[in-house]
Amino acid sequence: MPPMASPPPPRPTPPVSDPRPTPPILPQPPSSCVAGETAVMSVDVDDINVDNNNAITRITKVKNLKIGDMIRGYDADLNPTQCRVEAVGNFGSGEVFGNYTSSHYMLKEKSKVIEEHGTRGDMTIDEKYDLISNCPLVEDEVGNKFGPIDSDFCGGHVKEISWSDYLLLHKAILNVVRESGAFWFSGASYSNFDMVNTHAPHVCRTMVSCMKDNESCHELESASIAFIENGLSDSARKRALAAFHNIGSHRRLGSVSASVTSGGSVRKLRGNDKRESAE
Structure with missing residues (x-):
């Protein structure tokens, strides 16, 4: 019986080209922001009771705010008041912990200092926004008091700042926004x-x-x-x-x-x- 012929060697498989285009490398947004789903208490700017804090409030998500909206916040003496949104914008998506990025500055109620939010709360991926009002602090629907600044702005090692220094920073940034425009609060800038x-x-x-x-x-x-x-x-x-x-x-x-x-x-x-x- 004649010996069986060896099978031919397998043909090399040509490389398969990926039809998908390589995505562009985009700049990474800052770590400090507020989840777009965060709810704040807003009021009608035409409500005659806006100035005495007796206006009818409604829940509005941060992502739906616009310049000129009136929302609940706190003044320099930590008295509740109605505040005007001066700038608000999107900064892409990313991790938030209980609606805030870990480095976002919040009011620490007991000591009256401004500190990083940290990683407390459930971590989710959400659209991120930042905003500044004419009040140093804005209040969300569950009582958290936050502003427009994060620890990255002052150096990652600055985990907290005094209330007095925070007020100076808020006023300075607000003045810059009023002088030059709200574009500082947009990731596209x-x-x-x-x-x-x-x-x-x-x-x-x-x-x-x-x-x-x-x-x-x-x-x-x-x-x-x-x-x-x-x-x-x-x-x-x-x-x-x-x-x-x-x-x-x-x-x-x-x-x-x-x-x-x-x-x-x-x-x-x-x-x-x-x-x-x-x-």
Whole structure:
């Protein structure tokens, strides 16, 4: 019986090309935000009782808020009041713990300090938003009191800040928003969140220093330039530089310092002061 012929070697399988396009690498949003599903108490802006806290309230999700809406919050003396939404925007999706990202600053009721939310609460993936009102704190439907700032803005190691420093930061940021626009509270305004997190702590520190001493604002200008040049998208950068047309000169109107301090850093410049301001 003749020997059986060996089977032919298997043909190599050609590589299968993936028809799906490679997704673009997108900048990662900041870790600090509020879940879009978070509910706050809002009131009709035309309610005649808005100013005396007797207005009829309704539940509104953060993702449905818009500039000009009136919501329940707390003033600088921690008295309940109605607050106007000054800016609100989306920052993509990500982890939240009980409706807040771990680094978002909240009021610690017992000690009256502002601290990180941490990882307490169930972890979910949700659309993330951030907002600022004309009140330092906004209250959600279960009584949590939160603001627009997180520990990343002041450096990840800053787990808590005093109430007095927090009030200064809130006022400074609110002044910037009113001077230049609400685009700061939109994820689309940022091109590189790694650079944002690198430069934001210097802005935070120098903002507080400038607010405490209007004569010590020159560092805020350089910190702001670095933040704007390295962290913002092209369109947001143009808007920021148009609003702060004298950025770098803390004693002039049109500087970041002048906005932050409501004009407190502005001086009439003469001789050497002009040269110093330009440096």
